Amino acid sequence: MSDGIKRREFLKVLGVSGAGASMVGCSTEEVERLIPYVTPPEEITPGVATWYASTCNECSAHCGLWVKTREGRVVMVEGNPSHPISKGGLCSRGHSSLQGLYNPDRFTGPMARRNGQLEPITWEEAEQMLAERLRASSAPLLIAGGAGPSMSSVLEMFAEAAGVGLVRNDPLADAPLREAGRMAYARAAIPSYDLESADFILSFGADFLETWGSPVAYTKQFSQASGVDEEGHKSEFVFVGPRLGLTGMNADEWVPIAPGSEGLLALAMANVISAGGRNAGPYADIVSAFTPQSVAQATGLETDTIESLAERFRSAGTSVALGPGVAGQHRNATAANLAVLILNEVAGNVGTSVRYGDAETGAVETSFSDLSGAISAMQSGSVDLVMVYGCNPVFSTPGGAGFAAAYASVGFKVSFASTMDETAAQADLVLPDHHALESWGDAWPRPGVVSLQQPAMQPVPLFDSKATGDVLMSVAGLLGQGFQEATFYDFVRSRWAEASGTSGDAFEALWKDALRRGFLEVPVDDDGATALRTPDQAMVFDVPSFDGSAEDPVLVVYPSPRFGDGALNGNRPWLHELPDPVSKMAWHSWVEVNPHTAERMGLRSGDVVTVTSPHGSVEVPLWEYPGVREDVVALAMGGGHTDAGQYADGNGVNAMDLLPGEAEALSGSAVYMATRVSLAATGRRYKMATIEGSSTQSNRPITPAVAIAELGHAEEDHGEGHELKELQGVGGFVPVETEGRPQDYPLEGSQHGQYDPEAHPRWAMAIDLDKCTGCSACVTACQAENNVPWVGEQQVQMGRDMGWIRLERYYETVDATHAGPVDVRFMPMLCQHCNNAPCEPVCPVYATYHSPNGINQQVYNRCVGTRYCANNCPYKVRVFNWYRYTDAIPEPLNWQWNPDVTVRDNGVMEKCSFCIQRIREAENLAKIEGREGVPDGAVVPACQSTCPADAIVFGNIKDPTSRVAEVVESERTYRVLDELINTQPGVSYLKKVTFHDVESGEH
């Protein structure tokens, strides 16, 4: 100190005065308290995560969860790898359940309406009030959404005890498929489909990779079947329907048939396969009436196309046909479903690849007609009390049904919603339920599999909620109709004690083990036998009628891949910020219109149009999408909330506003494909919040593919003959000598900084694009794991979205005019961890550098925000904190932060870290257990962990026995752009395999 103030000290002083008041807040001057436990819970070690097995409650698939808690607080959910349904995968919606738990707009406690306002009351008062009202009520009604078997029993027993009419409601119920199964096989069930062993998958519009059935389980199976194996075998997938959803985009061929004609095509195929219907048993008459010639015009297909499709379906080793699914529910939907079942039957699939023995049992057995009965009752004034549990019918019922008005007319309305929604907003009494992560429960996704849901944390103390099961049991008690069990927890236990045929210590052991594993297996008595029988109802297989003018396009309303029906999950910023897997748009709605149709109408993407049906109208920006037929427009469910919380309200439009309140005659299902709509320009433009830079690769080999016929012959194209080039400031592209193996990176001359070329391990990733379906679960998993903020619609419009993974989507071949190949390329683009990284040398403060373990690191506290690195990154994977996005997050939504990852502030650049915190955790564990090194598979990044398609592999590429080293040996391996700019990426991709020819394996 003799020479006065040193440079560093000077900077420190400058730092304090220059950066102003905000800096003082960062200092440790304030007294901080350390609050220990009084009596510590046995399972908690501070700083070490405790995991609980549980069940996802976001849709009827009921995937298995591993819930990660830290110091008694849930911080992450992941898939349970040993769960028989989801096998470790989890979708974006599953991840977002965390934001349902910490939803800042949850009810703070029970409330009753006084003078028009909801005011807090105690639970005792609330239950008393409900009991009194029920006593006084002449015709009470309970409308209940999805619930597990125990909760369903409680609902039924409560309804019985209290004399309440029980109506179940599930907007996504596939009632037509149930009804078709009942007619054909006397099995009113949703069969399970074996996609894994299928060689030929034919979907009649069923979006099984995104919303239909059990999407995570089907994605697992599909990626196994459709991902090319070592023998070069890959199953074919043909998608039939007027619109390509995410599922359709993963097909090898698209048969863009006229809307509503799926049943005709299925029957004509059955006709070909069953020799004109002769082998169709009791359906011979029906099948013989539909020849390829007779349906050609209605379906819009060539006779040859139908015949060859049928021939391929018949001759495939194992085939399976699915559908038509929820978006295809029209006025003849049961007939269409039956037609697809008959097709499966004549191809010999029922009992093998289509099974009733392990039917999907997670969804409530209901249909829209149940709810429309309730609507009539409410309209007639005979209902004086209505309770709503687990659904939001004001939002999710087709506008034409008049639910909202009928509901508003009821004298006393009770809601069990845990958070405000459109239905709860009108309630006179609110009895907020626990969130699924706080409560006991169960699910019955398949016969024999009981998936258990256990509370992973104490209920969030800011919200005085109570499990609805307990509330109903307690109210039944007040009515003098008490349950045998004291609590809902006891009820769940005694139910499974009975079902498993055990009691006492034997059950305790079974129960404990089941909770640890997350599920319980109980014996079922079903051999899955099916016997085809004559239909007991007359049916019309023709294209149904559509409301509206015949020259207008047909409206397809489909469940959103992100939100499903969106009834209860609207207030989740992760889901809004996640770009839709198809449109790549976030936050708002859009109407999909074929570019040719748009051109004819003089409209283009971004024009706000008024979409009008005979039942209502909405104003929404138009998006030109080649994946819809020219005579069809499509709108997703799930948008347009008006009363569901700060993140939900005002985003997009509600497609239900356009639909009639009509039930399909045979199944009672809602009709979502029922009306034509007219489009009229408003003259306004909308700046769409899209992350899509370009929908085509413009001849750049970003996601090259290889034709299946070329497999095995591609060696001359790979590796040795592959020349890397480096773009230099002077001299242009300069060749780099290499053998092109990622194991050898960094190459001579690119060993910058502290790189030790011999260092072990060298972390690297491989992503198989033949398996990736573009579902985007990795994007949300990454956001949850790495405290990646959401930025909101306006910031996304400005290109400031912060996702560390960008799921790129490029059209190669998408043609709605005729049947033929469809080729859409998906690619999860994340930091490539280049071994010769362009971002590193341009950082003036060494905030980004290469670690000895092969990771391109970003050191937040060094970063001064010049953004030079982002400018120099050819992959556009670096994202910048323009504002203090994380500061604006209200309590308790900030409880979701991962305590192992720094929460970034404004002015800081960030990007994928290869989940460095998980690497450190594995290293720490190895060290304290005295092991040398981390075994292969011990580090699983969040994206790999959640991937339902098992497309991602991560590990030490220097270890020749590791999976990643094995995978990159594939002839399909390539690195993005490396032959142009010699970046030597640590992320390798495996090319997609197509059945059609692709030019020189490049694009």
Place this chain on the structure above:
Amino acid sequence: MTKRWFLGSATVLAALGSLAFVQAQGGEEAAVESAPAPATSAEQPIAFPHSIHAGTDRIPCMYCHFSAERSVDAGIPPVRTCIGCHQVINGTTPAQQREIQKVRDYFNRGEAIPWVRIYKVSDHVRFPHMRHIAAEIDCTECHGAVAEMAVIEEVNQPLGMGWCISCHLENDASRDCAVCHY
């Protein structure tokens, strides 16, 4: 105009660049003086003498700071751990008895003891205790001669990066930024 803009932005850049160092400080004063910050004057809710527990009684550190060898956190003992001994140990002097009674009162009220935090690394730093224990770094190397302290004093403060690095250099531990910063 141009010149002023340049100076202004240079100042801000420099200020931001030094953020890393300042965040780890005990405050402005600590930033200017090179000597370690003086021991905290903050009052602990209970006059807990490490000198008796770790010194006279020779209780191992990890009897109370139980998670140091298996977690990033060393762990502050739950009140029940205190009561485990102080159910029977009453203290010899009236002053001790008064303090021990406070512990029992906290326990009986079911209330946590709000200890004042002495050591804290910045939010952007990960310090895994278990790795340092596994490497046989003695607790005293960072926390000083705790066994001789009647009141815990801050030693090695501020917990600056230079201090960490010097030890990592000595012990040939990794100096990769992302060992601690992520």
